[in-house]
Amino acid sequence: MDKPTIEILKNNRDAIINIWVAKQKEEEAYFNVDNQLKDSKELVDSFLGALNTTALEDKNANGLDIVNEVLMGISVSRAKQGYTYRETGFYLFTFKEALLEVLYNNVNDAAKLYADSLKISKIVDNMSVLTFESFIKGREDIISRQTDEITEISTPVIKVWDGIVALPIIGTLDSARTQVVMESLLQQIVETGSTIAILDISGVPAVDTLVAQHLIKTVSATRLLGAECIISGIRPEIAQIVVHLGIDLSGIITKSTLASALKTAFNMLQIQVIKKK
Numbered sequence: 001m002d003k004p005t006i007e008i009l010k011n012n013r014d015a016i017i018n019i020w021v022a023k024q025k026e027e028e029a030y031f032n033v034d035n036q037l038k039d040s041k042e043l044v045d046s047f048l049g050a051l052n053t054t055a056l057e058d059k060n061a062n063g064l065d066i067v068n069e070v071l072m073g074i075s076v077s078r079a080k081q082g083y084t085y086r087e088t089g090f091y092l093f094t095f096k097e098a099l100l101e102v103l104y105n106n107v108n109d110a111a112k113l114y115a116d117s118l119k120i121s122k123i124v125d126n127m128s129v130l131t132f133e134s135f136i137k138g139r140e141d142i143i144s145r146q147t148d149e150i151t152e153i154s155t156p157v158i159k160v161w162d163g164i165v166a167l168p169i170i171g172t173l174d175s176a177r178t179q180v181v182m183e184s185l186l187q188q189i190v191e192t193g194s195t196i197a198i199l200d201i202s203g204v205p206a207v208d209t210l211v212a213q214h215l216i217k218t219v220s221a222t223r224l225l226g227a228e229c230i231i232s233g234i235r236p237e238i239a240q241i242v243v244h245l246g247i248d249l250s251g252i253i254t255k256s257t258l259a260s261a262l263k264t265a266f267n268m269l270q271i272q273v274i275k276k277k
Contacts, residue, residue: 075134170203202233232261
C-alpha cells in the first residue's frame, strides 16, 4: 500500500466514522450510542495515526501496537457491558467494511484497489483475533469474580448463640471451596470466641469420599482452635452412602437436623432453653 492510498484513508477520517457507525446501527443489538461513537472515534484515530507503509506491510500488525492496546481496552469494556461474542465481532467487521468502502470510492485502479483491500483485510482480521482473545479474557474475569462472590455468599458463618456458630453449606464441596469454608469458619470462631461450630450439610446434594475428607479436615482445623464441631443435615440417603463407602465419621458428632445439632450444643454448654408459659 503506497503513500497516496494511506493519505486517502487519513483524509477521509470523518467518512470512515460515519459509514462505520451507520453500519453498526443496522444491527438490532446496537445500543448506548454515545459510548459506541466515542469508542469508534478513538479506534479510528489510533488506527489512522499509526497507519504507515511499514505497519501495513507487516501481516502480523506489529507496528500497530497502540491500536491493539486501544482495541483491547474497548473489547474488555464491551465484555463487561454485556455485549455478546457476535456483537463484538460484528463491531470490528463493520470497521473493515467502512475502510474498504472508502477505498472503493476513492481508488480507481481495480488492481490497486484489490491489492490494498487485501492488506487492509489482513490487518483488521488480525485485530479481530486480538479482539476475541481480549473479549474472552474480559468475560473470564467477570465469571471469576462472580464465582468468588457466589462462594462467599454461599458460605456464611452465623453466630446463633453465645459460644455457638453455624455454617450452612450449600452446593458441592471441592478443594478450593473447602479452603474458603475453613478460613471463614476459623476466623469467625476466633472473632466470636465460640467453642462449638455446627456444619449443616442439608444443602449438599451428595457426599462422597472426597467431600467427607474435606469435612474431616474442617473438623480437625476447628478442633485445633479448641472448638468442637457438629455436623448436621445427615439425611438417610447420605447415611447410607457414608456407610457404603466405609467413611469413618465415628469421631465426629452428627445429627439429622440443625435443630437437633443446636439442642446438642446447648447441652454441651449446659444451657437450658425453657418455653415461656
